[in-house]
Amino acid sequence: xxxxxxxxxxxxxxxxxxxxxxxxxxxxxxxxxxxxxxxxxxxxxxxxxxxxxxxxxxxxxxxxxxxxxxxxxxxxxxxxxxxxxxxxxxxxxxxxxxxxxxxxxxxxxxxxxxxxxxxxxxxxxxxxxxxxxxxxxxxxxxxxxxxxxxxxxxxxxxxxxxxxxxxxxxxxxxxxxxxxxxxxxxxxxxxxxxxxxxxxxxxxxxxxxxxxxxxxxxxxxxxxxxxxxxxxxxxxxxxxxxxxxxxxxxxxxxxxxxxxxxxxxxxxxxxxxxxxxxxxxxxxxxxxxxxxxxxxxxxxxxxxxxxxxxxxxxxxxxxxxxxxxxxxxxxxxxxxxxxxxxxxxxxxxxxxxxxxxxxxxxxxxxxxxxxxxxxxxxxxxxxxxxxxxxxxxxxxxxxxxxxxxxxxxxxxxxxxxxxxxxxxxxxxxxxxxxxxxxxxxxxxxxxxxxxxxxxxxxxxxxxxxxxxxxxxxxxxxxxxxxxxxxxxxxxxxxxxxxx
Numbered sequence: 001x002x003x004x005x006x007x008x009x010x011x012x013x014x015x016x017x018x019x020x021x022x023x024x025x026x027x028x029x030x031x032x033x034x035x036x037x038x039x040x041x042x043x044x045x046x047x048x049x050x051x052x053x054x055x056x057x058x059x060x061x062x063x064x065x066x067x068x069x070x071x072x073x074x075x076x077x078x079x080x081x082x083x084x085x086x087x088x089x090x091x092x093x094x095x096x097x098x099x100x101x102x103x104x105x106x107x108x109x110x111x112x113x114x115x116x117x118x119x120x121x122x123x124x125x126x127x128x129x130x131x132x133x134x135x136x137x138x139x140x141x142x143x144x145x146x147x148x149x150x151x152x153x154x155x156x157x158x159x160x161x162x163x164x165x166x167x168x169x170x171x172x173x174x175x176x177x178x179x180x181x182x183x184x185x186x187x188x189x190x191x192x193x194x195x196x197x198x199x200x201x202x203x204x205x206x207x208x209x210x211x212x213x214x215x216x217x218x219x220x221x222x223x224x225x226x227x228x229x230x231x232x233x234x235x236x237x238x239x240x241x242x243x244x245x246x247x248x249x250x251x252x253x254x255x256x257x258x259x260x261x262x263x264x265x266x267x268x269x270x271x272x273x274x275x276x277x278x279x280x281x282x283x284x285x286x287x288x289x290x291x292x293x294x295x296x297x298x299x300x301x302x303x304x305x306x307x308x309x310x311x312x313x314x315x316x317x318x319x320x321x322x323x324x325x326x327x328x329x330x331x332x333x334x335x336x337x338x339x340x341x342x343x344x345x346x347x348x349x350x351x352x353x354x355x356x357x358x359x360x361x362x363x364x365x366x367x368x369x370x371x372x373x374x375x376x377x378x379x380x381x382x383x384x385x386x387x388x389x390x391x392x393x394x395x396x397x398x399x400x401x402x403x404x405x406x407x408x409x410x411x412x413x414x415x416x417x418x419x420x421x422x423x424x425x426x427x428x429x430x431x432x433x434x435x436x437x438x439x440x441x442x443x444x445x446x447x448x449x450x451x452x453x454x455x456x457x458x459x460x461x462x463x464x465x466x467x468x469x470x471x472x473x474x475x476x477x478x479x480x481x482x483x484x485x486x487x488x489x490x491x492x493x494x495x496x497x498x499x
Contacts, residue, residue, distance in 0.1 A: 005218070005219065005222055006190060006194070006218040006219075006221055006222050007048075007214070007215045007218040007219055007222075010190055010218065011053055012050065012053045012054075012057065013057065013072075013074055013083065014057055014071045014072055014074060015028065015029055015054075015057055015061070015070065015071050016071060018050050018053065018054055018057070019050065019178055019182055019183075019186055019214055020049070020050070020176070020178035020179060020182045020183075020214075021049065021050055021054070021175055021176070021178075024054070024173045024175065025054070027173070028054070028058060028070075028173075029070035029071070030070075032058075032061050032062060032070040033069075033070045037062065037151065038151075038170070038171040039143075039146045039150070039151055039152065040143050040146070040151070040152040040153075040154070040169055040170040040171070041055075041058075041151075041152070041153045041154070041170055041171050041172075041173065042128075042154045042155075042156070042159070042162065042166075042167055042170035042171070042172040042173070043055060043153060043154070043155045043156075043173050043175060044155075044156055044157070044159040044172065044173070044174050044175065045157070045174055045175030045176060045177075046157060046175070046177055046211075046212055046213060047157055047213050047215065047216070048178075048210070048212075048213025048214050048215030048216050048217075049175040049176065049177060049178060049212065049213065049214070050175055050178075050214070051155040051175050052124070052126060052155055054175075055122075055124045055153040055155060056082060056083075056090070056124070057072065058122070058153065059082055059087075059090045059122040059124070059153075060072035060074075060078065060079045060082045060083070062119070062120050062122070062151070063078040063079075063082065063087075063089065063090075063118040063119055063120055063122075064076055064078060064079055065077070065078060066079070078117070078118045081117075087117070087118065088115075088116045088117055089115040089116060089117055089118040089120065089121045089122065090121075090122045090124065091107075091121070091122070091123050091124070092124045092126065093107070093123065093124070093125045093126065094126050094127065095125050095126060095127045095128050095129070095130040095131050096126075096127045096130045099130045099131050099132055099135060100132055100134075100135055101132065101134040101135045101137075101138050103135070104131070104135045104138040104139050104142075105138055107123065107139075107142070108138065108141070108142050111123075111142060111146070111147060111150055112147065114149065115149060119149065120149050120150065120151060121147075121149060121150045121151070122150075122151045122152075122153065123150070123151070123152050123153070124153045124155065125152070125153070125154050125155070126155045127155065127156060127157070128154040128155065128156045128162060128166075129156045129157075129158045129159070129161035129162050133163075136163050136165075136166055139166065140163075140165055140166060140169075143166065143169045143170070144169065152170075154166070154170060159172075159174075176212070177211065177212020177213070178210075178212050178213070178214050179212075180204070180207040180208050180210075181207070183206075183207040183210055183212075183214055183217050184203050184204060184206075184207040186214060186217075187203050187206060187207065187217060187218075187221065188203060190218070190221070191203075191221075196221070196225065196232070197230065197231040197232065198221075198224075198231065198232040199231065199232065199233050199234060201233075201234040202224075202232050202233055202234045202236065202237045204305070205234055205237045205238070205241075205243075206220050206221065206224075206237055208287075209237070209241055209243070220237075220240070220241075223240060224236060224237065224240055227239075227240055241280075242275055242276055242277055242280055243276065243280055243284055244271060244276055244280070244281055244284040244285075246309060248267070248270075248271065249284060249285065249288040250288075250312060250316060251263075251267055252264070252267055252285060252288070252353075253288065253289070253292065253316050253319070254316070254319070255267060255357075256328065256353065256356050256357060257316075257319035257320060259357045260357065261354050261357050264350075264353045264354060264357060265350060265354075268281070268346065268349065268350055268353070272346065278339070278345040278346045278349055279336065279339055279345060281349065282332055282335055282336045282339065282345075282349050283336065285332055286329060286332040286333060286336065289325060289328050289329050289332065290329060291303055291305070291313050292313055292316060292317045292320065292325055293317075293322075293325040293326065293329065294313075295310070295313040295314045295316075295317040296317040296320065296322055296325060297322070300313070300314065327356075328356050331352050331355060331356055332352065334352070335348050335349055335352035386420065386458065386460070386462075387417070387419065387420045387426075389458050390417055390426060390454065390457075390458060390462075391417050393457050393458065394417060396457055397412075397450070397453050397454060397457060398412060398413060400453040400456075400457075401449065401450060401453060404449055404453075405445075405446060405449065407440065408440065408441065408446040408449065408450070410437075411436075411437035411438075411440040411441050411446075412428075412437075412441055412446075412450065414430055414431065414434050414437040415428040415429065415430050415437070415438075415441065415466070416428065416429050417429075418467075418469075420462075421465065424462065424463075425462070425463045425464065425465040426454065426462050426463070426464050426465070427465050427466075427467055428441065428464060428465070428466050428467070429467055429468075429469040430466060430467070430468050430469060431468075431469055432468055432469060434468070435468060438466045438467075438468060441464075441466055442466050447464060450464055451463060451464055
C-alpha cells in the first residue's frame with residue numbers, strides 16, 4: 001500500500017499557504033493583479049523554502065480560468081492538471097539531470113509553438129545552476145526574446161553559479177530560511193489534522209533541526225511516525241537525529257567552566273559511544289553556548305526552549321564571563337570549519353575543547369575588555385634611566401612577542417623605542433612608509449600584550465604610543481636590533497629558501 005509523504009500531501013496549493021515568504025508572495029500577487037508579470041523570474045534560496053511550490057502556484061494563477069483574485073481557484077481544468085503534473089503548458093525541467101546543450105536546444109525549438117491548452121506556457125527549470133556553460137549560452141538567446149505567451153521561472157540553491165548574463169535578465173526573489181516558530185506552528189497544524197501525538201518540546205527540536213527547511217521538518221515527522229509507537233517525545237527526536245541531550249550539553253558547559261580536561265574527554269567519548277557524530281556534537285555545543293550567551297546578556301525572550309531550560313541557562317551562564325562565552329563560540333565555530341578538511345574530526349574538537357579549559361583558567365575578568373593584568377609597583381617618576389633600561393632590554397621584549405604572536409613580532413621588529421614623552425608613554429617610531437606595521441602593533445590585542453611584556457621586564461606599567469618617523473633611516477644599532485634576514489623569515493614559517 002503506497003504512502004504519501006507529508007511534505008507532498010501538504011504541499012502549498014495557493015499563495016496564502018506558502019510559509020514564511022510574505023514579501024515575495026505579496027509582490028507576485030500584486031504583479032498578477034496589476035498585469036505586470038515579468039517574462040523571467042529567478043527564485044533563489046536554501047532547500048525546502050518554497051521555491052518550486054511558488055513556481056507551480058504562479059503557473060496555476062496565470063492560467064486559472066475560474067479565479068476572482070490573484071490566487072488560483074484550484075478547481076478549474078487548468079488548476080487540476082497543473083496540480084497533478086499533467087498540464088501540457090507547464091514544463092518542469094530538472095537541470096541536474098538535463099543539463100546539456102541538447103536539452104536547451106530542444107526547449108528553444110518547442111518554445112516557438114503556441115500553448116496547446118491554457119493561456120500561457122511556463123518553463124520551470126529547477127537547480128538551474130547545474131546547466132553547462134554551453135547550455136546557459138543557448139538559454140540566453142531565449143531569455144532575451146521570449147514569445148509573449150511564454151514565461152520562465154529558474155530556481156536554484158546556488159545563485160552565485162548562475163551567470164550574470166542570465167540573472168540580470170530575470171526578476172530575482174531570494175527565499176529566506178523559514179523561522180523555527182513558523183515551522184513549529186505548521187507542524188502543530190499538520191499534527192492536528194493527521195491526529196499525530198507529539199510533545200511541544202519535540203516540535204521545538206524538530207523545528208530547530210530543520211534549519212529553515214519546511215520540507216526537512218515534515219520528512220523528519222514522517223520518520224518519527226515510523227519509529228515511535230504512540231506519542232512522539234523529545235527523547236525520540238534526539239535518538240533519530242543523533243543529537244545531544246540537553247543535560248549532556250549542560251554537563252559539557254560545567255566541565256569547561258571548571259577547567260576539567262579529564263571530564264571533557266570523558267564526555268566526548270560518551271557522546272561517540274551513544275551514537276552522536278562529532279560534527280553534530282560541535283554544532284550542538286555551539287548552539288548551547290550561543291544560548292548561554294543570550295541568557296548572559298538577558299535576551300532569553302528569543303530562546304525557543306522550555307521555561308526550565310531557560311532558567312538552567314540563566315544559572316549556568318553565571319559561571320562564565322561574557323568575553324569567555326564569545327571566545328568559546330568562536331573556537332567552536334572554527335573547529336566546525338576545520339573538521340571539513342581534517343581527517344580526524346574528533347581530534348579537532350577535543351583540542352578545541354581543551355584549549356577552552358585553559359583559557360577559562362587563565363582568563364581574569366579584566367581581559368573581557370582586552371585589558372592586561374596590572375603590575376602593582378610603587379609610583380615612580382619616569383626618567384631617562386627607565387628609557388635606557390627599555391632600550392637595553394628591547395631584544396627581550398621582541399623575543400617574548402615572537403613567542404606569543406609571530407605577526408605581531410614581525411611588525412614590532414620594524415619599530416624603534418625613541419623616547420618617553422611628557423605623558424610618560426613609551427614612543428615607538430616606525431619608518432616612513434611602514435604604516436601597516438604601525439597599525440598592527442596598535443591593534444588592542446597586540447598593544448596590550450606588548451605593554452604587558454614591557455611591564456614584566458622593567459617592573460613597572462608603561463603605555464605605548466606609535467608614531468611614523470619623518471626620517472627613512474634604518475633602526476639605530478644602539479637598541480641591538482637587527483634587520484630580519486631571509487633565513488629568519490623562512491625559520492619563522494617553518495619553510496626553506498628556494499634559489
